[in-house]
Amino acid sequence: MSAISDLAAYLTDPWASEFMLRSLLALVMVSVVCAVMGSFVVVKGMAFIGDALAHASFGGVAAAFVLGGNIYLGAAVAAILTSLGIVFVSRRSGLRFDTAIGVLFVGAFALGILIVSRQEGYIVDLFSFVFGNVLGVGQSDLVLIAVVGATVLVLVAVFYKELLFTAYDPAMAAAAGLPVAAMQYGLLALIALTIVISLKAVGIVLVVAMLVTPAATAQLLVQRLHLIMAVGAGIGILSSVVGLYLSYRADVAASAAVVLTATVIFLMTFLLSPRRGILGLRRPSILTKAEEGYGGPR
């Protein structure tokens, strides 16, 4: 009896403190929004731009830090300006999209380093945005994550049909009269906002993992975009709870523990997934009557 209650206490102890609960709440909200936007990132092969926007936001974080402005606002402005710049440069110059990304995001990141290098003394606060400091998340951070995160989710729900169609087949969407350019810019802006609210909780360096890993894991399991979002969100929440708990017990950085938990879940799914896992059984391809004689499966 006492062994059971000991175990229960061992599992629940970490959650007794208010700052742990605050951290968990922040991570859970961030991982849900990241999984939803990350589904677009994964299916459209946008991981590089996700990483780029996170790094570019550092320029804004540093500028806001030095000028004493709002750090989130600085990050958002830098990320959104960089994403607009990437689309603009690649369209006008004829350079490849990933080339434009490579040029602009490193530029914005370098600007951040330049600004910080002029600062003397105490810049630890700044590094909480680079590597994440979820235990330092305060009440105002939580409110911001909740409000911006909810806004992102509501916009995705309202424009889901348009975002799906534009992501899947932009030419056909344009022919059907949908505002394709607005949707593509809008998608980048929503990804930028998602990164901004993740900065404090997971940090610039690791945020791309929160965008990509849960959604990628989900894509191994389910085959429709909205299901990838839902399953990805579940995996993100699970990673947050387990990772934060492990970081408390092992006294390691929370953001790294959460990301590594998600990575382990991905690898396990990759190995065991019934659909595409390398150890799972592949579904045998059985041709039905209706399928015969149409060129064979591809």
Next chain:
Amino acid sequence: MARVDAGQQDTEDGGLRPAIEVSDLWAGYNGQAALEGVTLAIEEGCLAGLVGPNGSGKSTLLRVILGLHRPWRGEVRLFGQKVDRARRLLGYMPQVELVDWAFPVSVFDVVMMGRYGRLGLLRSPIRRDREAVWRCLEQVGMTDLARRQIGELSAGQQRRVLFARTMAQEPRILLLDEPFTGLDATAQHDLLNLFNDVRAAGKTLLVATHDLSCVATAFDHAACLNRKIIAFGEPRTIFTEQVLNATFQTHLLLVNVEGKTYVSYQ
């Protein structure tokens, strides 16, 4: 079926305007002309082929008709209306290479996208839309596979899904870009049957293709395009060695064996 010649635009006989009317169209990319003064009129209820080699402007012409590419000069009218007002009349089937088959959507989802243009912003599909999707899936014989992810289909099935999506737009005019590419003879035949059904229902089809034999045997009209319209009319009449050589230039080999001309497209 009345013969329609390139350039003929008169409606003096009091008849209806042609389904597709292209007049003196110039268009291109980065200063490089892809279409040079294209004039074309296609009657309602016609299955018309648009043939020409790669880079002859077939896709550009379709994109201009769809309103996806702004021409330098000239205009397109659909039943006498400008394109931006008549977008609802059009259904479009893109080249299969341009479709992302790994995308996580089901067959049903893809066909439903054909309804999105009609629905407009912020409106969700209603029962009528779902019924229309099922009807289109039934028409192409794909109801059993409606829940499949699109990448799990065979080439012929993928083509039929794209055609079902085009039909879900409830178009009067269908523009199809290289629908036969990569299909075996059976799948090609099935697709052609679908085209004939749709034409029998009074719709107009303009099909960009370089499958000359298919156009020659099954289409009402053909337009030979190589930046300019080289010839327009019944395939039987216009598919002469002279016209085809002018259209395909070095891309085409005409072989004369025992009084019959065999065409090989490179």
